[in-house]
Amino acid sequence: MDLPTLISILQSGLALGVLYALMAFGLAIVWTTLGIFNFAHGAFIAAGAYLAWQFGNAAAFGLGYWAGAVLAVAAMFVIGAVVQLLLVRPFERHRDIVLLTVITTLAGATIITNLLNVIWGPRMKQIEPALDGEIVFGLVHMRSQEAVMIAVVAVTLFALGWFLLRTPLGRSMRAVAQNREAAQLMGLDVRLLYALTFGLAAAVAGLAGVFIGSIRFMSPTMGDDPLQKALVVVILGGVARFTSSVYAAFAVGIIEAFSTYFVGLYWTPAVLFGLMILVLIVKPEGLFGRRQRSV
Amino acid sequence: MAAVLEARGLSKSFGGLQAVADIDFAVAEGEVLGIAGPNGSGKSTLFNILTKVPFAADRGTVLLDGRPIQGRRPHEIARLGVARTFQRESVFPSLSAIDNVLLAAEGARRGGFAACLAAAEQALDLAGFPATLHNMPAGQLPVFLRKLVMIASALALQPRVLLLDEPASSLTPQEIERIRALILKLVGAGMTILLIEHVLPLLTAVSDRLMVLDHGTLIASGRPAEVIADPAVIEAYLGRER
Ligand SMILES: Nc1ncnc2c1ncn2[C@@H]1O[C@H](COP(=O)(O)OP(=O)(O)OP(=O)(O)O)[C@@H](O)[C@H]1O
Ligand SMILES: [Mg+2]
Numbered sequence: 001m002d003l004p005t006l007i008s009i010l011q012s013g014l015a016l017g018v019l020y021a022l023m024a025f026g027l028a029i030v031w032t033t034l035g036i037f038n039f040a041h042g043a044f045i046a047a048g049a050y051l052a053w054q055f056g057n058a059a060a061f062g063l064g065y066w067a068g069a070v071l072a073v074a075a076m077f078v079i080g081a082v083v084q085l086l087l088v089r090p091f092e093r094h095r096d097i098v099l100l101t102v103i104t105t106l107a108g109a110t111i112i113t114n115l116l117n118v119i120w121g122p123r124m125k126q127i128e129p130a131l132d133g134e135i136v137f138g139l140v141h142m143r144s145q146e147a148v149m150i151a152v153v154a155v156t157l158f159a160l161g162w163f164l165l166r167t168p169l170g171r172s173m174r175a176v177a178q179n180r181e182a183a184q185l186m187g188l189d190v191r192l193l194y195a196l197t198f199g200l201a202a203a204v205a206g207l208a209g210v211f212i213g214s215i216r217f218m219s220p221t222m223g224d225d226p227l228q229k230a231l232v233v234v235i236l237g238g239v240a241r242f243t244s245s246v247y248a249a250f251a252v253g254i255i256e257a258f259s260t261y262f263v264g265l266y267w268t269p270a271v272l273f274g275l276m277i278l279v280l281i282v283k284p285e286g287l288f289g290r291r292q293r294s295v
Numbered sequence: 296m297a298a299v300l301e302a303r304g305l306s307k308s309f310g311g312l313q314a315v316a317d318i319d320f321a322v323a324e325g326e327v328l329g330i331a332g333p334n335g336s337g338k339s340t341l342f343n344i345l346t347k348v349p350f351a352a353d354r355g356t357v358l359l360d361g362r363p364i365q366g367r368r369p370h371e372i373a374r375l376g377v378a379r380t381f382q383r384e385s386v387f388p389s390l391s392a393i394d395n396v397l398l399a400a401e402g403a404r405r406g407g408f409a410a411c412l413a414a415a416e417q418a419l420d421l422a423g424f425p426a427t428l429h430n431m432p433a434g435q436l437p438v439f440l441r442k443l444v445m446i447a448s449a450l451a452l453q454p455r456v457l458l459l460d461e462p463a464s465s466l467t468p469q470e471i472e473r474i475r476a477l478i479l480k481l482v483g484a485g486m487t488i489l490l491i492e493h494v495l496p497l498l499t500a501v502s503d504r505l506m507v508l509d510h511g512t513l514i515a516s517g518r519p520a521e522v523i524a525d526p527a528v529i530e531a532y533l534g535r536e537r
Contacts, residue, residue: 171397171401172398178387178388179388181349181381182381182448184349185369186402186448186452187373187402187452188370188402190369190370
């Protein structure tokens with residue numbers, strides 16, 4: 001393998017990694033905070049992409065890429081909070097909440113996917129990228145859109161980390177995740193924080209959708225594959241810290257890029273899932289995890 | 296004197312088990328009401344249903360400064376001024392000690408960040424928590440210090456009434472002595488306290504009045520020395536304890 005090939009593999013691994021980090025964030029924070037697995041996460045990704053298309057694209061409202069992205073992310077926050085209200089809250093504190101919400105969030109995913117189909121039709125769409133062309137940096141050739149994506153995601157991840165660690169609301173979310181009952185005794189509105197957490201997860205999923213929609217074609221089921229990858233990331237990384245799934249996302253991105261080069265696109269999912277099963281067996285708390293459940 | 300916290304006809308059962316049965320009590324401003332009783336007599340359950348964390352009473356009324364609060368949600372009850380510690384040292388393990396307490400100050404909605412941070416530091420000082428350990432993750436602290444973090448968090452809510460559930464359990468005699476001094480300091484500052492405790496010398500030393508539960512019912516109440524000597528109380532303890 002020559003150097004340009006290696007660089008291009010690492011580069012596509014990095015691009016995948018940032019996307020996976022975005023997708024995994026929402027899954028991980030919902031899991032640690034509400035203790036459930038949200039199967040509608042993939043549908044959130046698709047909905048974010050379609051909303052951004054609707055707001056931004058010249059063929060629809062034509063507000064432009066960035067306005068479309070911001071409005072889509074804001075709308076996904078609200079949609080996420082509403083989904084939590086309708087599909088998760090009724091089962092709060094129920095003994096079988098994990099199982100019940102597997103069913104309700106799967107149902108939610110189906111409903112959202114069908115709505116996307118009804119509203120926007122099955123025809124392939126693509127979000128017009130923010131920037132055309134490519135940038136050249138020594139041996140690195142990168143599509144401008146990809147560079148924008150990497151930069152925005154990096155900023156977003158730092159902002160999320162800062163939010164969780166340094167702001168009162170972020171601190172409250174971590175507290176509720178670690179000890180629901182003590183949080184109530186400290187005057188924290190657990191129900192409100194659950195809805196906000198779900199909204200935040202959906203908003204970040206929506207942002208991932210915007211990026212995917214501008215580098216690939218969109219379809220109502222475009223979130224299915226990302227959901228699987230995010231699951232692999234969360235399991236590989238563990239959820240002990242916010243950063244665990246970020247590291248795991250980059251690891252998975254790079255492994256996927258190498259695996260695609262060496263064993264091909266077809267076998268890559270098998271490689272990833274094989275790795276995931278291996279980690280589940282030898283280190284069930286995740287590669288970067290401690291046993292404790294906390295953010 | 297007007298009661299700060301008053302309960303009337305409080306009851307809670309789990310299936311066929313009556314954990315708290317028709318309990319009435321009132322605690323006056325600045326008073327320490329001790330609560331004793333054998334294991335499983337319903338003491339912690341009483342605190343649970345007073346705070347609605349994690350569950351509410353089946354029946355009964357709770358009045359805070361004369362106003363009913365049992366219709367409020369748990370976080371509202373905390374903000375209104377009912378603070379409580381758990382029997383097990385229950386903290387936010389990956390948050391630092393100061394962040395644990397800061398959260399309570401913020402939860403009580405008393406001013407901006409600077410005011411909350413000051414209130415949190417003050418509460419930790421009051422509890423006697425070492426200033427050098429403020430930034431240590433609470434989960435890594437020894438039991439005694441975790442208890443202090445829990446008490447400081449409750450104090451940071453600036454409560455009307457403080458419910459302490461076995462603050463001395465699993466502590467050494469020296470540590471129990473420090474808890475005793477802390478409670479007396481709070482009493483000196485005018486705090487109203489409900490204290491559940493198995494360590495009887497501690498309980499009788501700080502309580503103005505004592506009530507004893509057995510199988511969820513109130514079997515005795517009054518001045519500590521008299522209650523301790525009550526034959527029904529002795530039988531409840533010796534007859535069935537542990
Ligand atoms: N969530 C629950 N579900 C079912 N039963 C419970 C629950 N909580 C408490 N109980 C039962 O209610 C009774 C009273 O328990 P509680 O914890 O209030 O006792 P306690 O007086 O605090 O005892 P200890 O001194 O051991 O702390 C016990 O029989 C206990 O098993
Ligand atoms: Mg108890």
